[in-house]
Amino acid sequence: MTAETFDAAPDLMATVSSAWRASFDLGTTKGVDRSRAVVAMAQALKRASDEILEANTLDLLASREMAVPELILDWLKLTPERLQTTIQMLQRLGELSDPLRRVMSASYQLEHSQTYCQLMPLGLIALVYEAFPELGALAAGLCIKTGNALILRGGTEASHSNATIAQALQSALQDVGMPAGCLELLPSDLGSSLRDLITQDRYINLVIPYGRPSLVQQVVRQSTAPVLKAGMGNCYLFWSPSGSLELARWMILDSHQSEPDPVNAIEKVLIHSNQKPSSLVTLWNSLKEKGFKIRGDAQLVNEFPDLKQVSESEWGEPYLTKTVAFKVVNSLEEAIAWINQYSSGHADCIVTESYQESRQFALGVNSATTYINATPRFSRNPSRGDNIFLGMSNQKGHRRGLISMETLTTLKHIVQGNGRF
Numbered sequence: 406m407t408a409e410t411f412d413a414a415p416d417l418m419a420t421v422s423s424a425w426r427a428s429f430d431l432g433t434t435k436g437v438d439r440s441r442a443v444v445a446m447a448q449a450l451k452r453a454s455d456e457i458l459e460a461n462t463l464d465l466l467a468s469r470e471m472a473v474p475e476l477i478l479d480w481l482k483l484t485p486e487r488l489q490t491t492i493q494m495l496q497r498l499g500e501l502s503d504p505l506r507r508v509m510s511a512s513y514q515l516e517h518s519q520t521y522c523q524l525m526p527l528g529l530i531a532l533v534y535e536a537f538p539e540l541g542a543l544a545a546g547l548c549i550k551t552g553n554a555l556i557l558r559g560g561t562e563a564s565h566s567n568a569t570i571a572q573a574l575q576s577a578l579q580d581v582g583m584p585a586g587c588l589e590l591l592p593s594d595l596g597s598s599l600r601d602l603i604t605q606d607r608y609i610n611l612v613i614p615y616g617r618p619s620l621v622q623q624v625v626r627q628s629t630a631p632v633l634k635a636g637m638g639n640c641y642l643f644w645s646p647s648g649s650l651e652l653a654r655w656m657i658l659d660s661h662q663s664e665p666d667p668v669n670a671i672e673k674v675l676i677h678s679n680q681k682p683s684s685l686v687t688l689w690n691s692l693k694e695k696g697f698k699i700r701g702d703a704q705l706v707n708e709f710p711d712l713k714q715v716s717e718s719e720w721g722e723p724y725l726t727k728t729v730a731f732k733v734v735n736s737l738e739e740a741i742a743w744i745n746q747y748s749s750g751h752a753d754c755i756v757t758e759s760y761q762e763s764r765q766f767a768l769g770v771n772s773a774t775t776y777i778n779a780t781p782r783f784s785r786n787p788s789r790g791d792n793i794f795l796g797m798s799n800q801k802g803h804r805r806g807l808i809s810m811e812t813l814t815t816l817k818h819i820v821q822g823n824g825r826f
Contacts, residue, residue: 417601423586425529425608428554430584432526436503442581443499443546447492449577460565468562480536480665491539494786495546498793504810505552518822524814526552528610533558535616538566545574545588551813554587561593603628636751636799638723642671643740646679648756654691659780668783668797669752672724674731675740700730720747741769751799752781773799773806
């Protein structure tokens with residue numbers, strides 16, 4: 406089924422086609438110009454900070470009146486610190502080296518010719534997100550840096566914030582001479598549905614949904630364009646009998662520290678049946694002191710009646726709150742099988758002193774990233790390395806793992822003949 410099957414709103418079609426045309430011009434711009442544009446976007450956000458925060462206040466007031474869930478309000482609230490962090494990330498992004506047109510050897514060669522590869526833009530990308538007003542700015546920076554045009558489709562709860570941010574970014578792009586239409590915002594009152602947008606597969610090369618699982622699954626079900634799922638929550642930890650109690654405690658607590666969205670938060674812990682009950686109680690009490698709610702499987706509830714029992718459906722769903730559920734397993738193999746069935750598949754961990762266990766876990770767990778005695782805490786702006794991250798992908802399709810500049814590119818094979826035939 407293609408986009409042409411549906412009668413999309415004329416305004417939406419004008420926006421999509423404008424961005425699509427701009428993507429061709431943007432893809433041929435020089436790296437230095439794209440970098441200058443991203444820096445200009447950072448400066449524009451800084452100048453418009455007061456207006457953005459005022460718009461966000463309007464969104465928060467309206468959302469509270471509409472009884473929007475507390476989780477969404479946390480994602481929506483744009484503090485001066487969060488806005489400043491976004492500005493810093495855009496500034497840093499503009500200073501990174503150009504990711505495009507890097508020449509690489511091809512894995513094959515044709516007779517009488519030379520074949521090589523280059524990283525190229527995908528084309529037109531759509532970000533579908535709820536709350537997180539700063540996420541649109543970060544996605545815009547990543548897309549402009551990689552030569553991709555971008556369509557933003559935020560939720561109604563952040564309509565004022567998104568519009569003010571988009572206006573500042575678009576003004577900056579215009580001032581530095583970027584192609585008109587390379588960044589578009591679909592207003593929440595446009596009159597078109599989400600399905601109208603994500604079925605424009607003739608124009609859109611990638612859709613990235615970011616938010617609660619219900620939003621991500623809706624996009625996956627309805628989109629006819631390629632989708633890059635962003636995972637959030639429901640990460641597992643296997644606590645081996647040889648693993649340190651203090652290390653397990655630190656990994657759980659630290660994984661929940663990313664704000665405003667602890668993407669890689671450990672929400673489920675599998676414990677070996679040989680684990681000492683006293684160690685469990687110590688860990689639970691420590692977590693409760695930090696405001697966590699503790700739940701357990703039937704076996705643990707039988708041994709510790711004060712625990713609330715986990716329902717079967719909870720093992721495969723993220724809490725997205727400070728809640729951790731515990732389950733008893735009899736072996737590492739059982740833990741791996743359980744994680745592969747129920748984890749969200751983007752970040753899973755083990756605490757162990759056994760090298761053999763760590764290798765078996767790393768190879769056996771079917772997740773984008775595995776962490777061995779290390780915190781899975783997610784950071785969009787890591788202090789080490791030359792990259793900025795939008796989120797974590799838990800799928801095996803387009804790209805897997807951290808969503809970075811390279812994720813928003815594709816390979817082009819170029820065959821250079823020598824005139825012989």
